[in-house]
Amino acid sequence: MQYRFKENWTFGTGLLWLRNNYSIEYNYQNDTLGLSSFDTIPLLRSSAYRIPFLAETRVPLGLGYFVTAAAGIGLDLMPSDAFVNGSTYDGINTRDYEAYLGRVRWLSMSMMTELGLEKEPNGENPGWYIGVYWSSALGNSIWVEQVIESNQYRIVNNGFLNSTLAGLEFRILLK
Numbered sequence: 001m002q003y004r005f006k007e008n009w010t011f012g013t014g015l016l017w018l019r020n021n022y023s024i025e026y027n028y029q030n031d032t033l034g035l036s037s038f039d040t041i042p043l044l045r046s047s048a049y050r051i052p053f054l055a056e057t058r059v060p061l062g063l064g065y066f067v068t069a070a071a072g073i074g075l076d077l078m079p080s081d082a083f084v085n086g087s088t089y090d091g092i093n094t095r096d097y098e099a100y101l102g103r104v105r106w107l108s109m110s111m112m113t114e115l116g117l118e119k120e121p122n123g124e125n126p127g128w129y130i131g132v133y134w135s136s137a138l139g140n141s142i143w144v145e146q147v148i149e150s151n152q153y154r155i156v157n158n159g160f161l162n163s164t165l166a167g168l169e170f171r172i173l174l175k
Helices: none
Strands: 002-006 009-013 016-030 035-062 065-077 082-089 094-103 107-119 127-137 142-149 154-161 164-173
Touching: 035 082, 035 094, 035 107, 065 127, 107 164
Parallel strands: none
Antiparallel strands: 002 009, 009 035, 016 035, 035 065, 065 107, 082 094, 094 142, 107 127, 127 164, 142 154
């Protein structure tokens, strides 16, 4: 939803569904025990919802085309934690792994920016928007824990992540 309050200024909000795919790499080394391990946990998925609040300006290029730039904040809600488990084989040992991904708090805040090209709708003909976006959580928003086990050792590692997103966006604009 967008509200145009001046010719070239709008304020927008809505509801976004985000599907996040994480690949977790761990590197463990213990000189005392003579252990060294590096592996990748292939895919950990989580879903989140975002309510964006964006202020946008646009500069006319002529013939109904505009360059747009937007900035604002987003309120992110991750409804549940994620979990994956499995095993890997490095040619010598089989390692079982588990990975957990969860929210630090129910609601977190992120900074958001967009830059794009817009073709304004004309009568019954819809317009379009194509652009790039970037957002980053303010502070730690996600915790992660990995558990790696083989017949020789068990490694538990945990930490925090700051979620950053970037991508392309395409919209159909209706009047």
